[in-house]
Amino acid sequence: MAVFRRLLALAFVCLASLGAAQLSDQTAAARVLGPRWKQVSRSAGMIFSGTVLGVETQPAGKDGPLPLILTKFRVDRAIVGVQAGQVLTVREWAGAWSSHRAMRVGQRLLIFLYPPSRLGLTSPVGGTLGQVVLGSRGEIVRTAAAEGGIDSAAFAVRLKSCPPENLIGVGVLPGFGVFPQGQCGSENSVVPPGLESSLRLSPALKRWAKLERPSGAGFSESSFPSLARERVLAPALKRCSTQNLALSANCKAQFQNGLNAALKRCSTQGPTLLAECIKAAQPIATLRQLERAIRGVRKNKE
Amino acid sequence: MLCRFLVISALVLCNALPASAGGPAYVAGAGFDPAVKGQSLASAGGDVEYFTDQGGLSPILSGGQADVLVADLLTHWTGVPGVALTATLAGHLAEDVSGANVVGFPDGTYSIPDDIQPGALTTPVGIVYDFDGQVTDALLGAGAGGLDFCFTNAAYGGADNFSSDAHLTHALVVINGVCVADTSKLPDVRYRLTRTLGRVLGLGWSQANPNVITRKPPPVPDDFEGFPVMHFLDPVGCVPISICYPDAEVPKMDDRASLGRLYPDPGNAATARIHGSVFFTDSGGNALQAMQGVNVVARRMESGQPSRQSVVASVSGFAFRGNAGNPVNGFVDTKASPSTISGPMIRRSKVCSILRDSKFPMAAARSTG
Numbered sequence: 131m132a133v134f135r136r137l138l139a140l141a142f143v144c145l146a147s148l149g150a151a152q153l154s155d156q157t158a159a160a161r162v163l164g165p166r167w168k169q170v171s172r173s174a175g176m177i178f179s180g181t182v183l184g185v186e187t188q189p190a191g192k193d194g195p196l197p198l199i200l201t202k203f204r205v206d207r208a209i210v211g212v213q214a215g216q217v218l219t220v221r222e223w224a225g226a227w228s229s230h231r232a233m234r235v236g237q238r239l240l241i242f243l244y245p246p247s248r249l250g251l252t253s254p255v256g257g258t259l260g261q262v263v264l265g266s267r268g269e270i271v272r273t274a275a276a277e278g279g280i281d282s283a284a285f286a287v288r289l290k291s292c293p294p295e296n297l298i299g300v301g302v303l304p305g306f307g308v309f310p311q312g313q314c315g316s317e318n319s320v321v322p323p324g325l326e327s328s329l330r331l332s333p334a335l336k337r338w339a340k341l342e343r344p345s346g347a348g349f350s351e352s353s354f355p356s357l358a359r360e361r362v363l364a365p366a367l368k369r370c371s372t373q374n375l376a377l378s379a380n381c382k383a384q385f386q387n388g389l390n391a392a393l394k395r396c397s398t399q400g401p402t403l404l405a406e407c408i409k410a411a412q413p414i415a416t417l418r419q420l421e422r423a424i425r426g427v428r429k430n431k432e
Numbered sequence: 433m434l435c436r437f438l439v440i441s442a443l444v445l446c447n448a449l450p451a452s453a454g455g456p457a458y459v460a461g462a463g464f465d466p467a468v469k470g471q472s473l474a475s476a477g478g479d480v481e482y483f484t485d486q487g488g489l490s491p492i493l494s495g496g497q498a499d500v501l502v503a504d505l506l507t508h509w510t511g512v513p514g515v516a517l518t519a520t521l522a523g524h525l526a527e528d529v530s531g532a533n534v535v536g537f538p539d540g541t542y543s544i545p546d547d548i549q550p551g552a553l554t555t556p557v558g559i560v561y562d563f564d565g566q567v568t569d570a571l572l573g574a575g576a577g578g579l580d581f582c583f584t585n586a587a588y589g590g591a592d593n594f595s596s597d598a599h600l601t602h603a604l605v606v607i608n609g610v611c612v613a614d615t616s617k618l619p620d621v622r623y624r625l626t627r628t629l630g631r632v633l634g635l636g637w638s639q640a641n642p643n644v645i646t647r648k649p650p651p652v653p654d655d656f657e658g659f660p661v662m663h664f665l666d667p668v669g670c671v672p673i674s675i676c677y678p679d680a681e682v683p684k685m686d687d688r689a690s691l692g693r694l695y696p697d698p699g700n701a702a703t704a705r706i707h708g709s710v711f712f713t714d715s716g717g718n719a720l721q722a723m724q725g726v727n728v729v730a731r732r733m734e735s736g737q738p739s740r741q742s743v744v745a746s747v748s749g750f751a752f753r754g755n756a757g758n759p760v761n762g763f764v765d766t767k768a769s770p771s772t773i774s775g776p777m778i779r780r781s782k783v784c785s786i787l788r789d790s791k792f793p794m795a796a797a798r799s800t801g
Contacts, residue, residue: 164668173575190550190592194542196571197550197592223571225589225604228457228631244573248536252573257584258665 158415159423162262162270170255171424175245176211176218179268179417180204182237183217187224197224198251201233203241206268209421210428211245221246222253230257238264240417270415455690455746457636458591460598468598470751473591474634474694475556476599480506480519482557483547487528489561490609495524498561498607505626508661508681509633512688514700517633525558531566542570550593550602557603557632565610582611583671587625590632603632616672619680623661623673626681630662634694637664639727640686640745644677654740660686689744706730710748724749 159167171177180203188198201220208214220243230253233239242260243252254260265271456472464471482502489498499521506519525547527533536542548558562568565577568585576585586608593602605628612621638660644651645667651659661683670676683691692703710726711719725747732742 166668169580173578173580175574195544195546195549225592225606226572228590228637229584229588244576247570247572247574247576249534249542249570250536250540251571253576255573255576256581259584259668 155419155423155426158419159427162415162420164259166256166259167423168427170242170259171427173244174210174242174255174260175252176243177209177241177424178203178205178212178218179207179209179238179240179264180218181206182233182235182239184235185233188221194249196249196251198222199224199227206238207417207421209424221251223251226253230254231261231263233261238266238268240264240270240420264417268417270417270420455636455638455750456634456694457631458594458600458634459751461752463596464594464598465596468596471598472634472694472751473594473598473600475517476595476601478516478518478695480517480557480633481522482506482519482559483523483525483555484521484559485529485561486524486526487530487561487563488609489607490563490612492615493609493612495561501622502559502607502625502629505622505629505681508626508683509629509691512683512691514697514703515688515692515695516697517691517695523555525555525560528563529560529567530563531570534567534570536570548604550604553593553601556601557605560604560606561609562606563609565608567606568608568610571606577608577610579610579613582608582617582620583666583668586611586617586621587628589628591634600632600634605629605632620671620673623680626683627661630683630687630691633691635662635687635690638662638686638690638745639664640684640729640743641740652740657741658684658686658739658743660684660690660745662687662690685742686744706744722749724752 159171163170182201183204184200184202186200186202188194188200190197199222201222203218203220205212205214205216205218208216212218240262242255244255246252263271456474458473460468460471460473462469484495484499484502486495488494489501493501503519503521509515510517510519525545527545527547529545529548534542534544546552547555548560552558560567562577568577568588569575572585572588575581587605589603589605591600591603593600595601605625607621607625611617640663641651641655641659642663643649644655644659645663645665656678659677661681666673667676673680692700696703709719710723710728712721712723714720726749727745728748729743729745731738731740733739734742
């Protein structure tokens with residue numbers, strides 16, 4: 131009986147861990163791809179990370195009545211509808227080209243494409259939503275959500291939970307209605323959502339956030355500067371605070387004036403430490419995480 | 433005179449937004465008549481004739497009502513003071529463009545109606561009412577015409593043919609009727625169609641008052657009043673669009689100024705031109721090469737303060753005549769090599785990320801945004 135109980139407990143722990151991991155993947159996906167990531171993932175016929183090998187045009191009349199853009203990819207990581215290593219030529223109507231970011235030779239992307247149409251054409255799902263620019267090593271450096279500037283949906287949800295009399299700050303513009311980044315007057319945290327977890331590690335960062343936005347306005351959840359802070363600042367602070375108290379204090383003071391100033395000052399005073407700090411910064415999400423999340427949501431669809 | 437009240441500041445925008453700014457979408461470059469190189473591409477004579485679909489747009493908008501909608505939105509552009517631009521509904525397309533006549537064949541070929549093809553110069557602007565999203569599905573990819581993607585696919589299209597004398601000769605616009613299923617969706621479709629029509633007229637994407645999106649600094653009402661309709665991206669949660677921008681479909685000063693440059697009214701003297709150069713400097717601060725791709729923002733000075741509402745922006749070097757490629761004529765040169773930027777560039781390390789996706793002029797007509 132005792133053995134059975136232990137097994138049951140073990141099974142529970144395993145299941146709980148699995149659930150937590152899944153949540154983490156989904157959170158990562160939402161952070162990178164934006165709040166509509168499930169919709170984008172389910173609608174795509176091809177999902178992969180790849181390298182742009184070429185971009186050519188096919189003028190109207192040559193092989194069809196529409197001008198096309200032929201983008202040749204090498205598939206680096208196949209997720210849906212393609213195979214790793216495959217060289218894929220995407221046929222896109224030139225008229226759709228301006229609705230998403232131009233793709234250039236050598237660029238690496240995580241891309242979501244609609245299933246080819248009956249004309250054999252496709253394009254990124256939701257325009258820019260279906261494009262995630264990757265770094266030269268294929269890592270996630272910018273998010274689709276960041277392309278959109280802000281995840282205003284998250285703020286809209288937050289706003290809906292506010293009693294109307296508590297709406298303050300830039301969320302309400304007299305005569306201009308309510309902007310989705312408004313927040314409740316009763317909320318006393320001005321911490322950007324992406325930084326919440328790191329604040330427990332670094333109270334100084336919380337002060338920095340307050341200094342940065344004394345108005346109490348909500349932060350952009352997914353803007354690039356926030357990502358930079360998240361990826362570099364928090365781990366750097368943690369590392370600084372544990373390894374060098376004097377430098378830590380200096381760094382924190384500088385962070386109040388912005389990330390660039392901090393990096394400049396730190397690099398002057400402790401380049402080695404700074405390098406370690408930056409090295410310690412982990413990417414907000416990995417492609418593997420996104421792949422798991424995408425596969426998971428598509429499996430549920432089926 | 434107006435210049436006296438304006439201050440120009442080159443903004444180095446270290447954010448994730450593209451470096452684009454108000455101005456033309458296309459500029460004549462290599463491949464155009466030598467005499468027109470550097471000219472912005474616009475409709476000849478400032479007279480836009482458009483032809484609409486014979487079918488209805490959606491269950492709530494018949495073809496006739498959709499025609500009224502299109503005409504109404506075009507007045508946003510044609511009604512800009514000091515702009516010599518007219519738009520005329522010159523007739524209807526020869527058919528109801530639908531999934532029945534936008535078809536693919538088993539051998540991989542496909543067919544679309546003749547009068548919406550780029551070469552259909554007698555129907556210079558074709559406007560398709562895609563009642564059930566089937567045309568959108570065909571052009572953008574399977575599923576693109578569904579309700580889930582109205583945020584990006586409610587109205588789309590643009591110029592698809594140019595003449596060698598630097599004019600836009602054909603454009604195709606598709607309005608997805610699935611996104612106009614009820615009246616509550618109409619404001620968003622109006623907004624997206626206004627932007628698409630702006631593209632048809634030759635306007636590029638713009639970047640003024642980006643703090644409306646980035647929230648840095650937090651925008652004030654005047655920021656919204658100066659935020660151009662022709663900005664590139666909307667935050668994904670802006671549904672309906674009115675929760676993010678008041679007067680979303682109304683052209684702002686930057687939009688109006690850009691249109692005025694494309695379609696100037698010779699009889700209108702109430703405009704001013706701001707011009708100059710942005711330079712790299714040497715260690716002594718002396719000007720070296722001129723710099724392309726800088727988003728230059730001009731604001732009216734009001735009571736000693738730069739206005740947030742009266743603002744225009746442009747990209748330095750936008751009239752560059754080299755070869756940068758474009759969706760119509762290609763992104764490779766005559767040797768099949770990718771077109772490259774041949775003008776002086778800004779080093780990213782120097783000025784942050786303003787080069788990212790800057791719409792540098794390249795080939796024949798180049799896309800500026």
